[in-house]
Amino acid sequence: MTPDTTEGLRAIVADPAGAVIGLDFDGTLSPIVPDPAAARIHPDGPGVLARLGDLVGAVVIVTGRPAAVAVEYGSLAEVPGLVVLGHYGLERWEAGRLSAPPVHPGLARVRDALVPLVAGFDGARIEDKERAVAVHTRQSADPQLALDALREPVATLAAEAGLAVEPGKFVLELRPPGMDKGVALSAFLRERQARSVLFAGDDLGDLAAFAAVRASGLPGVTVFSGSSEIVVEADIVVNGPDGVMGLLRSIADSIGA
């Protein structure tokens, strides 16, 4: 642990009311599984987050999922004060209420065009999230080969429709441009007048949030929920959702002590 990391954790524990704990969902709170619809939060997640929600300034989940899906798959509706920023920050769920901008018009166009394209790749699947469409290759015989082959046609389709491509773990997501987890987290830190911040994530889409932690100028900690799939630089590396749960529990214990 570097001195900065220690300072970040110390600031969270010393002044929990000023702390924002930011968390990604898939791969961080929820173990990665082959079928996106079968993902569910780590069994310890709801309890640990409920504890933290009572102790810190705010717990915020920043996810590529629709916010309501993260709340459902995470059994999170009862976490005190929880905010879920879905679709990389386009949507906001808070106290059971969801706010979101209109659906981007380019999505109707790519939705139709993706069906025949993806049909040519055995095992590739479309996840329609209403405000974004994801193409998954995890269930292909060679997931990396299928992903690489899909990159160019998916990028062309996205550009024609005015959408951005968000790459992730065996997934290419077509989504509205102009928002990312860094923009979303920075705005939330300002809104809450945060005095310290931690963000935990496991994938490429989380890098913008890690950069936002560093750019905030606050005592801050980035946490990588590690796996064999990608390597990301962060202040702390833990072993997947099990490790994330252990870290969050130890923060709650230290605050509560």
Ligand SMILES: O=P(O)(O)OC[C@H]1O[C@H](O[C@H]2O[C@H](CO)[C@@H](O)[C@H](O)[C@H]2O)[C@H](O)[C@@H](O)[C@@H]1O
């Ligand atoms: O920002 P996140 O909360 O991490 O969401 C990112 C994407 O996660 C999901 O896909 C990933 O998890 C799946 C379930 O474990 C896995 O099958 C897939 O290979 C992963 O890429 C989700 O399905 C996407 O919609 C999210 O954008």
